[in-house]
Amino acid sequence: MTWVDNIIGATGQWVSGSDPDASLGSPLQWLRRTSGYVAINRMIGLAIPFAPRNGFRVIELRPGFVKASIPLKGNKNHFGSLYAGAFFLVAEIPGGVLTILDVGPAYTPILKEMTLQFLQPANSDVVVEFALDPQAVDAIKAEADETGRAAFELQGLMYDKDGNHVATSIGHYRVRKKGFNAARN
Numbered sequence: 001m002t003w004v005d006n007i008i009g010a011t012g013q014w015v016s017g018s019d020p021d022a023s024l025g026s027p028l029q030w031l032r033r034t035s036g037y038v039a040i041n042r043m044i045g046l047a048i049p050f051a052p053r054n055g056f057r058v059i060e061l062r063p064g065f066v067k068a069s070i071p072l073k074g075n076k077n078h079f080g081s082l083y084a085g086a087f088f089l090v091a092e093i094p095g096g097v098l099t100i101l102d103v104g105p106a107y108t109p110i111l112k113e114m115t116l117q118f119l120q121p122a123n124s125d126v127v128v129e130f131a132l133d134p135q136a137v138d139a140i141k142a143e144a145d146e147t148g149r150a151a152f153e154l155q156g157l158m159y160d161k162d163g164n165h166v167a168t169s170i171g172h173y174r175v176r177k178k179g180f181n182a183a184r185n
Contacts, residue, residue: 037061044093056089058097059127064134066098069127081121082166090128091116091156091169098130098154099175102137107144107175112151114171124161128169130154140175148180 037058045052054075060067068090075086092111099109136152143150156169 040097044097048093051089051093054086054089056093058094061097061101064098064102064137065129065131066094066101067127067129068094068097069125071125072123079121081123082126084116084118087116087118087122087126087158087167087169088114090126091158091167092171094128094130094156095154095171095173098132099173102132103140103144103175106178107141108178110174110176112172112174114169117168117170118166119168120164120166122158122160122166126158126160126166128156128158130156144175144177144180148182149174149176 040058040061041052041056044056044058055071055073056068057070058066058068070082070086070090072082075083077083092114095111096109099107103109132154140150140152151172151174154171154173156171157165158167158169160166
């Protein structure tokens, strides 16, 4: 879905240039921020229809950082806490969004493996945070430009509404350089 990657990347650039604290006191900045998040979440929904059905949302995005959420409502397990599949959903998608935003839409992110460590039950909505530093982005691009692909790891820290660290994910990703031809490089 190259066009979705391109739109998510462009919209991410638009949102990341906005004031994250913009309120109606600065209506143009507020509109830029809120419309950008609506657009990103709609594009994710087009690419992965399962995500909006479960309430997944990107709630903060800036260079090197993404924060997403998933509600408890509609995602409970048999004893009332957040279902493991919902944890996986909120842990998996932001890695792709962050990669598209920071590495760029010329590279396709692919999840190769993910582990989740559950620390305590989440009895509320959950947020996850991912960070990718500029040096890692440069290394990923350099390797993918040279070989056509690059592997990297992202750690997601998940918190409940009270700020309790409820789970940690470790995702092993690979990016592929679109249009890479080993014979030309």
